[in-house]
Amino acid sequence: MITPVHYMLLSAALFIIGVVGVMVRKNIIIIFMSIELILNAVNINLVAFSAQLQNGIGQVFAIFVIAVAAAEAAVGLGIILAFYRNKETINIDEMNLMRS
Amino acid sequence: MKYIWLIPLLPGLGALVNGVVGIRAFSRKASGLLACATMTVALGLSLAAFWQLLALPTGARAYDVVIAQWIPKIPLATRNGFAAFEVPWGFRLDPLSGMMLLVVTGIGLLIHVYSTAYMADEPRGGVARFFCYLNLFCFFMLMLVLGNNFLVMFVGWEGVGLCSYLLIGYWYEKKSAADAGKKAFITNRIGDWGFVLGVFLVYYTFGTFDFRAVQNAAAAMPIETHFGVLSAICLLLFVGAIGKSAQIPLYVWLPDAMEGPTPVSALIHAATMVTAGVYMVGRNAVLFSHAPMVMEIVAIVGVLTALMAASIGLVQYDIKRVLAYSTVSQLGYMFTAMGVGAFSAGAFHLMTHAFFKALLFLGSGSVIHAVAGEQDMRHMGGLKKYQPVTFATMMIGTLSIAGIVPLAGFFSKDEILSRAFLANKAVWVIAVLTAFMTAFYMFRLMSMTFFGNYRGPAWETTGHGAAALAATHGVKHPADPHAHGRAQRSDHEVTHGPAEPHDETGKDDHAHAQGHGPWHGPHESPAAMTYPLQALAVGAIIAGFVGIPAALGGGNTIEKFLEPSFTAAAASETAGAEVRPRTDATEEHETAHVSAAVEIGLMAFSVLVALAGISLAYKVYVTSPEISEQLAERWAGAHRLLLNKYYVDELYNGTIIAGTMAGGRKLWTFDRNVVDGAVNGTSWLTVISSWFSGLTDRTVVDGLVNFIGWIVQEGSLLFRRFQTGLVQNYALLMLFGIFAFVSIYLFVR
Amino acid sequence: MAQAIAFYFIAACILGFAVLVVTTRDTVHSVLFLVLDFLFVAALYVLLGAQFLAAIQVLVYAGGIVVLYLFVVMLVNLKRPPEAHEDPHRRTKLGFGLAAAVLLELGAIAVYGSVNPAAPMPATPAIPVSGNTEQVGWLLYTSYLIPFEIASMLLLVAMIGAIVLAKREL
Helix, strand or coil: CCCHHHHHHHHHHHHHHHHHHHHHCCEHHHHHHHHHHHHHHHHHHHHHHHHHHCCCHHHHHHHHHHHHHHHHHHHHHHHHHHHHHHHCCCEHHHCCCCCC | CCCCCHHHHHHHHHHHHHHHHHHHHCCHHHHHHHHHHHHHHHHHHHHHHHHHHHHCCHHHCCEEEEEEEEEEEEEEEECCEEEEEEEEEEEEECHHHHHHHHHHHHHHHHHHHHHHHHCCCCCHHHHHHHHHHHHHHHHHHHHHHHECEHHHHHHHHHHHHHHHHHHHCCCCCCHHHHHHHHHHHHHHHHHHHHHHHHHHHHHHHHCCCEHHHHHHHHHCCCCCCCCCHHHHHHHHHHHHHHHHHCCCCCCCHHHHHHHCCHHHHHHHHHHCHHHHHHHHHHHCHHHHHCCHHHHHHHHHHHHHHHHHHHHHHCCCCEHHHHHHHHHHHHHHHHHHHHHCCCHHHHHHHHHHHHHHHHHHHHHHHHHHHHCCCCCEHHHCCCHHHCCHHHHHHHHHHHHHHHCCCCCHHHHHHHHHHHHHHHHCHHHHHHHHHHHHHHHHHHHHHHHHHHCCCCCCCCCCCCCCCHHHHHHHHHCCCCCCHHHHCHHHHHHHHHCCHHHHHHHHHCCHHHHHHHCCCCCCCCCCCCHHHHHHHHHHHHHHHHHHHHHCCHHHCCCCHHHHHHHHHHCCHHHCCCCCCCCCCCCHHHHHHHHHCCCHHHHHHHHHHHHHHHHHHHHHHHHHHHHCCHHHHHHHHHCHHHHHHHHCHHHHHHHHHHHHHHHHHHHHHHHHHHHHHHHHHHHHHHHHHHHHHHHHHHHHHHHHHHHHHHHHHHHHHHHHHHHHCCCCCCHHHHHHHHHHHHHHHHHHHHHHC | CHHHHHHHHHHHHHHHHHHHHHHCCCHHHHHHHHHHHHHHHHHHHHHCCCHHHHHHHHHHHHHHHHHHHHHHHHHCCCCCCCCCCCCCCCCHHHHHHHHHHHHHHHHHHHHHHHHCCCCCCCCCCCCCCCCHHHHHHHHHHCCCHHHHHHHHHHHHHHHHHHHHHHCCCC
16 A cells, blocks of 8 residues: 555655755756756655645645746756856856855 | 106216227227217207106106116015015106206216317227216216116116226326225215115115105104104215215215316216215205204204315315315205205205306316316416416306305305304304305415416427426426425326326327327317316306395295205195195295395305405415415414315324224234134144044054954854855755754654 | 555656666766656656646656756757866765765654654545546636746746846847
8 A cells, every 4th residue: 555655755765866966966957957856856745645635735836846947947057058158167066156 | 758767878878889899999089979979968858858847837847767677576574564675777857856967967968078178188998988987977877866766876876986986096007096096985885885774774664765655654754853763764874975975074085086087076076976965865855854863963064074175175285176175165065055954955056066166177177288287286377368268267166156146156055054044053154154265265276376477387389309398297296395295295196187198108199199299388278178168157157047045036946946856745646635744844945034134134244255255365365475375384283284184084094094904903913813723723632632533443443343353253264164165065054954954853843 | 556566666767767867977868867757757646646747747847848958968068077077175975974864864754654643634625626637727726826827927037037048148
């Protein structure tokens, strides 16, 4: 029997994979994709509880999360492009213009 | 009559053209002609207006023209709440201003004509400048005369003062002339101060500037027995009149004003401007007659001035100065008349005096012209045979001023004397004494100038060599400075006269062409100078006939004519409807001629006095000249006193001027020691305190700031390590936050 | 039972592809793994009865966002490997540690939650529609209308921002 606990564990595992990706990779595109993974983990959680509670509110929030993710991806990738045009790199370790 | 506003405007226009264009472009003749033409048209207009005025019935002889609004209505506080402060450019023709109008334009025209000849030796631009000033003067004088409210009058009042200053200082290269101009201007300013205050008080009291409204309002007020607001107004206005008309104590400028060209002296300082004060008092006769205390002051000041100036005139040697003191004296007479309530007599004397004094001045100008700028009478004499026309006309003027029977001066002076006799015997005695002196010094002048032998320097009859020039110039600096006394030293500078400018400019060729180069001895003046003399002589004879008193079978036309100007309601159209307030003037008028026998007796007496003065002068100065020297020696102290003009100038120098300068110096010292000291002390204190505050700043404030900075610096050692600039380290912090929250959830829930 | 098998299979695929996404060197491969991952997440949604969301997941994520990623990956023509430069201040190990700790905690929470179930939630008001898509639509256009509009506004702003940022001549 699959309980919400299974979904929560799956979600937590996916979240941690995303977190690890954010923490260890230096390719900023992959970091962005890791963030998408984190958001998907959240969505899984929301939808699981939506199914558990027998109402659609969780799915509605998941839709909002998707909308935010889309916006974030669009703006973030735009920033990456602009940065790449200036610095010829997408290495996050070289994105330290604000460091004194 | 509608066009009376053109009368002042025309000379103004002439002045504008002469001043703007003329000084550069016009020839002597053109500028002279322009000035004369404007005055001729003005005279014509004046005559026409006057004729129309005569045609009106007696009660309605007043005509107002308002050409524009000067100051629009502004509500302004007065004694009785708010009133509309508004000033129109309004002109009024009534008997008094009509008479003045004729005097100013008539005599003004004659003097303009005279000036064309007198100023012929001036450089070209100078002539245009002269006529510009002269026309400007006429403009302002006519404005003064015609103005129907105090402020328009004030415009004229100030304007004539300005022109007087400009014309006295016409030869501005000469220090004495420039100084005299300044003296006249500053002395006048003291008077103007009083006048302005008076005008303010008039507005504050009555809420209007219009003469007629003020008169009507004043007539409704009771005659003041104590010193009230009307007295204050009159006193202040009289201060103005004192300044303008050269009365004690502000008369000192008028003798010095003789530095100006002689036509100027004749027009401004004899005939018109100096009588403006008298005119103004007459204009406000209703006000003055409501303030009897001020009237007394006016009479006393007038008669004392008359006496004092006449006595100074007894011993002066400068021909123009004698006439100047004579003018002061006669103005004193006029004020005496005003002071005893005989306003029409004063105005009448004003008119006759304008004729004979202008005549005398122009005659003296002719004499000075003849002897190449000499003004000292001791260097004249025997000019009768050289200048018959000048002599005859001046003799008429002299007899007129002395008060010999059928001449103009007789009627007006006698009118004043009889009114003074009725009002105050002491005043009458002094006035008669003055009349005696007048006759004496005037005949002394005539004797020294025209009778006896010529005492001046010799002149070359042929050619014009260096000797002739030397002789000419030698005249100007007589070799006997001690005889003149200290006070007259400035007179040497006066004697340069009109001959000087072409000497300085070196235009000898041109001067020869004019026939005035080397001096060929005393000679009669050109026609442009003698014709005005003759015209004025005729005026000096007949001007008095309009005022033959009733005692001699005349109608005293002038008094009846002028009377409406001196009473309040007469000028208004509703004269019949109102109860006509009884003023001093009308009362005096009713009681003035009670006794014809007394009056005839007085006349005879005054004529006798005048004749006595004349004969004495003739005896002293013509038949036996040594008497004068003996007299001068016997009364050496008095003589010196008179010669030095009672030391009034020295007195003023010693008290007011020295006082002002000492005060200024004191203030300067105060400024330097106390004020500067205070400033320096303040700055010193500032320096000290700023040093302390700087110290505080460096130690306490800076220390505090550095301390805070140190705390931050030291305290940030920990946090600085987080600021790596690496995105993922920040993400790590976020992860740490998640860890913390989850831990809290896990262990605390 | 079939549901359990399906769940475990899908969960294994999700986690496996996620690990591949994070670990692959080649960015393009990483993006492709991401697409697969998203598709399995969509399958999980279907398993949970959220068909509408599954469709959106496929359309928006797999069809839209990932294509965007691919475009960017193609556009940034990398001349040197992006991972070449390494900052000495990185705390990668600390990150790993923290991540593991959080995972442990989350797992503990989940297990604890299954052992001690919370009190049942009060019954939510019945929704007058049946079927997943109608339900979500009904909620979106009633209770969550304003957030929905705000989300649309957010997307518009993001679109404009992306255009402005990506323009060659800024």
